[in-house]
Amino acid sequence: MRILVTGGCGFIGSALVLHLVQDLGHEVLTLDALTYAANPISLDPLKGDPRHRLEQADICDPARVHALYADFKPDAVMHLAAESHVDRSITDPGAFVRTNVIGTQVMLDGARTHWESLDGEAKATFRFLHVSTDEVYGSLPPDAFFTEESRYDPRSPYSASKAASDHLARSWHETYGLPVLVTNCSNNYGPRHFPEKLIPLMILAALEGKPLPVYGDGLNER
Ligand SMILES: NC(=O)c1ccc[n+]([C@@H]2O[C@H](COP(=O)([O-])OP(=O)(O)OC[C@H]3O[C@@H](n4cnc5c(N)ncnc54)[C@H](O)[C@@H]3O)[C@@H](O)[C@H]2O)c1
Incomplete structure (x- = not known):
């Protein structure tokens, strides 16, 4: 399959792209703006591999996104690109609305144009996977769990922007x-x-004997 992966230089995206190409043999176009969160060397094992291409592009750029759809003609899209760090969303919410909401709308629009140009089997099997977070459901009482029926109840600019993108x-x-x-x-x-x-932050702080910062009272559950 030909799979367009956004955010493929991030933490989850890079693991996904390596798995799709190396383990499953798919052809992948990685679309990533290479923000501070990107780590392009994660994809170094794919250098020179004809099944993989990295395009530095912003998902909020409609002309670029539509051109990449038209050129690559994906069988599926896995949309992971996002501003993803809750603490940063509190200090700079605009970046989260821009990338997570506007960027998702641009990716969906591009997918729609591309999908409507397909027919037969290609149109029937095309999928757009939007990768979101359980944070859209807010906070849990002790020993409860979320289901797909849980009410949306985002509590931070990050989760609110992801909730908005889910609705789109x-x-x-x-x-x-x-x-x-x-x-x-x-x-x-x-x-x-x-x-x-959280986890690498805690490990690094603990190794250096620094305080371990906990959000709120540390009792939130998800
Ligand atoms: N990490 C988690 O535990 C977790 C949990 C639930 C959901 N998610 C979701 O999974 C997805 C991936 O998370 P992650 O932890 O790998 O994120 P990450 O922050 O490590 O990576 C995000 C990637 O998106 C790219 N990006 C950011 N803005 C962009 C833009 N405007 N255009 C193109 N690329 C852009 C960055 O350069 C980066 O490579 C996100 O949508 C996130 O909301 C993550």
Whole structure:
């Protein structure tokens, strides 16, 4: 398959792109603006691999996004590009609305134009996967859990912008019929995690004997 992955130089995106190309043999176009959160050397193992191409592009740039759709002609899109750090969303919410809301709208518009140009099997099997977060559901009482029926209750500019993008994704499905999937996963951790995120932050601080900063009273559950 030909898969367009946005945010493929980020923490989860890079793991995904390596898996799609190296383990599953798909052809991947990585679209990434290479913000502070990107780590392009994560994709070094794919250098020279004809199945992978990296395009530095902003998902908020409609001309560029539409041109990349027309050129690559993906069978599927996996949309991960986002501003993703809650603390930064509190100091700079505009960047989150721009990338997470406007950027998602541009990606959906590009997908719609591309999908409407397809026919037969290609049109029937095309999918747009919108990768979101369980943070759109807010906070949990002790021992409870979220389901897909949980009420949206975002509590930060980050989760509010992701919630908005989820609604856009669903509405492109309802309004235009675009085959959209939305996932709301919980926190991921692992290799190449950016050090500002909780687990690497705590490990690094602990190793250096520094205080371990906890959000609120530390009792929030997801
Ligand atoms: N990390 C988690 O635990 C977690 C949990 C739930 C959901 N998610 C979601 O998964 C996705 C990936 O998360 P992550 O932790 O890998 O994020 P990340 O911050 O590590 O990576 C984001 C990537 O998106 C790129 N990007 C940012 N703005 C862009 C723009 N305007 N145009 C193009 N590219 C842009 C960055 O350069 C970076 O490479 C996000 O949508 C996030 O909301 C993450």
